[in-house]
Amino acid sequence: MPGKSAPEGSWIGKPVRRVEDARLLRGRGAFIDDHPPVANACHAAIVRSPHAHARILGYDVAEALAMPGVVGIITGEDVAKSTKPFSVGVTAPVQYYCAATDRARFVGEPVAVVVARDRYLAEDAAEAVVVRYEPLPVVVDPERALEPDAPVLHEAVGSNLAGHRRLVYGDPDRAFADAEVVIRQRFRFPKYGSTPIETYGIIARWDDLEGILTVWSNFMGPFIMHPLTARVLGVPENRMRFIVPPDIGGSFGIKSSIYPYIALIALCAMKTGVPVKWIEDRREHLIASSSGTDRIADRELAARRDGTVLGMRYRWLDNVGGYIRSPEPGCSFRPTGNFVGPYRFQHLEVDASVVMTNKSLTGPNRGYACGHLYFETESMMDLLAAEVGLDPAEVRRRNLIPADAFPYRTPTGGYYDSGDYAATLDKALEIAKYDELKRERATARAAGRYVGIGLALAVDPSVSNMGYVAVALDPQFRAKPEYLPKSGAVDSATVKIDPLGRVTVIMGTTPQGQGHQTIVSQIVADELGLTPPEVTVVDEMDTFTRVWSISSGTYSSRFGSVGTSAAALAARKLKAKLVEYAAHLMDVPAEQLEFRDGAVRLRTGKGASYSVKDLAGRAHWHTQSLPEGMEPALQATAVFGFTVSQAVDAEDRVNSSNTYGFIAEVMAVEVDPATATIKILRYVTVHDAGTIINPMIAEGQIYGGALHGLGGALYEEMAYDADGQMLTATFMDYLVPTASEAPEIDIAHVVSPSPLTTLGSKGLGESSSMTVPAVLANAVSDALAPLGIRITELPITPTRLWPLIREARAKA
């Protein structure tokens, strides 16, 4: 059970029921589409390219403009004339506008927008917009895209390589020269997304009198995108107001990539003079929102015969689609600090190429690149185990960072704050009854059945340090005097007490269903000696009224570390003020007082006490009673930031996240060789996310993460044909696992509190999404080991697996 560090009687560590659920389950959530009507709002329908690659020769909008209810039409010409391209995370001159201007570079790319009185009329007119195209040759495979005769998407770039970095840590060449065992393997990881229940949604209103652009949207941060969008539109940042509704219907990283649409819909509002609403439909979401990258990885591992890993080489081709959209190339570099995962080896070479092809664009997707990373690494560990004749658990154990090494600096700059990896692995093996499982496997194999066991370990990074994005740039570029380094991960909270002693907490963390209100009420109740229902939490982002910064938002599992720390610190700040005020009233030194059970009292336990309500009443009604110099308000704002968030150094080392949890998983599967289908027999996942604030919510995150990973492992792939047409544009073809596909999940925790956060907590939101692809591939590979089949490509679909089984059995 969690909560080792939570004191007796604390709300932290308790499965407090979510205050959000009553409204969410009864259909009373306040999502973007429920936003109260904005007077005279019109609706947008986006005209999208049917071609994967085509030159745009012109537009004919006269017929559509004349249709009933049509208010205006914006085309790529308007976009080119009235907006700037977005800045991109690489030095290659990629011109990425909020809609296609000269060429369309993927199916579904916006080419025009119809604004009409309602969405039906807008869609009718969108069909009548004529865009004249000259189709161009298409490339969808990242290897093919780098061949000299491949069609080039961006002429100014000259090739399809958006960026390339060769990162060297330690002396990998030496490690490979010294190796007794070298293992090489190629892997393919699929392009998949998150398909949140709620799609993108935006309402934009341009007030030309005050020059204020107000945008309501289910954008989730990071709010670096606010200034980027303002610049594209030419609106001063303090005249552009982003408001996020109280509820977002899931995101998992995907909604951080809504910002080009914000620019596009805002442009529509500015051009037509009416407020414009756009709710993305499911088809639009599947073909043109965002996804993780598909990757081709060539891995090499150098080891000694005893199983000690000496070094590794990663060669990656990450496919970011038609343009490189910020924060890409995070696909390659977001895990920089944890490139080595939980292992001790010191020598690493990473050769990362970021390739543009005629597919939809990519961005953060739950686990942002860690699913890719650990699928490869954990498969390599199994290959090593087989090569040196060790049990997969043993080969991992021999390479783990030991418990006494924390805090641990990785060769790539990561600063692992706390953990006990061996104990976590042991706990997973124990819960899974690993030895018993192995006996069952032996019995099953003897009977001709294909049963296998897989393991996967992962360092679970949370709270991205904005500084990691600069790993994409050459050190020489970063050394220029005009280059401005980047770093940081901050968030704020305000706690206030009203005249009758009621407590309200104000945040702007853009919750997407994670239960932030519940969590904050637990934390502040603990700090102020209240119960969670006594604390009202308002978590609604509005850039005009909230304290925010570049890194604000809820992504990279940051709320569990950053937002929670800010809330606790704000409450403590206010508590200190209450103590100081009470000391003045009682005329004793503040050191003799303590805050306990919702009141300020003498540490001796004797004499009068002042309750929060009492102090609040006096402070609000009678400001004369305040000590001299005390600010006459019972509220406190705290901004929490990590000091370990530093800029990338000259050797490409960076602490790319701020807290690092750990995951150890065991899975057993059986493969039916006749149908090539996979049944999960057992699945154990043990997490170390530091202090667990609400175990029920933590469990929900693990369930969700595991199912998300199951999607990538078995079901989900955004598939394209050679012409760049998407084959999975509906939920009939893009298969998301449902409750029926969910295995039984055995969850346990190990608690190594983070020394860096106020409560010792770490992020947990991405969790098993990054391990399930690895653990499933390892389990299936183990099951099929008697046939010599190794899974190196996901998703493992029956139609892909069956020919392998057929061939192997024919040979046998």
Place this chain on the structure above:
Amino acid sequence: MKPPKFDYHAPASVDEALALLARYGGDAKILAGGQSLVPLLNFRLSRPAALIDLNRIPALAYIRAEDGEVRFGAMTRQRTIEFSPLVFERVPLLTEATRWVGHLPIRSRGTIGGSIAHADPSAEYPAVLRALDGSVVARGPEGERTVAAAELFQSYLTTSLAAEEILVEVRLPAMPAGAGYAFEELARRHGDFALVGIAAVVARDGERCTMARLATSGTGPVPIRLREAEQILERDGLGDAAIEAAGRRASELVEPDADIHASADYRRHLTGVLTTRAIRRALAKAGHG
């Protein structure tokens, strides 16, 4: 994903619906459960001038036993069929097949008439209709006619019903007492359309197979009867060798398509695997006649 404009009619009787169909001369679509049609409308893949909604015709929802058959009003919901004691007693193959149809909300709206008239070759009900040699009753301007399953399915989403006809009733002959049955299906996820589905009915007399019925879904443009595989069982009995032979023959009898979920080869292979599994499971349920 908003449909283009269409007229909407909710007739109270079949005659009224037929009159409306005639009025639109082939440009109208019948709306039954809407589980396939509504998405097609929203994708603008179907652009009828009008929808004629049969949901307000109570006379079209019934299940009754008559002349050795079970007869279903076209608007009988799949969810009703799933829990009908009469269906379970007389045509339990249909009960079992219904559990493979989509998910609860889909079965709560979806109808037997709609599923069969839509003629999706991956759906379960067309396979059951073929396996049991059922028929449908179509009503048109000239009156009613009965169409046998074998004559009904023409191609993907295409039946031999005329544009001015409405499928009003589905008829399934009651299964012989003691017959075993099974509906085997493999889908990517629970509730998805079948990669391949096999409906099987087997009656036995000792080791002799007195009747075998095998029909497919997901194996090509229309559900088919695997007559030559059935004959192997009827000729060679119900031993392992015969069952395996029937499975092999089944896989040779189909000409499945490839899509992103399954190659044609894999579907062909599955046809054999699921045929043998369906026969075995049916056999386990069969009484010794």
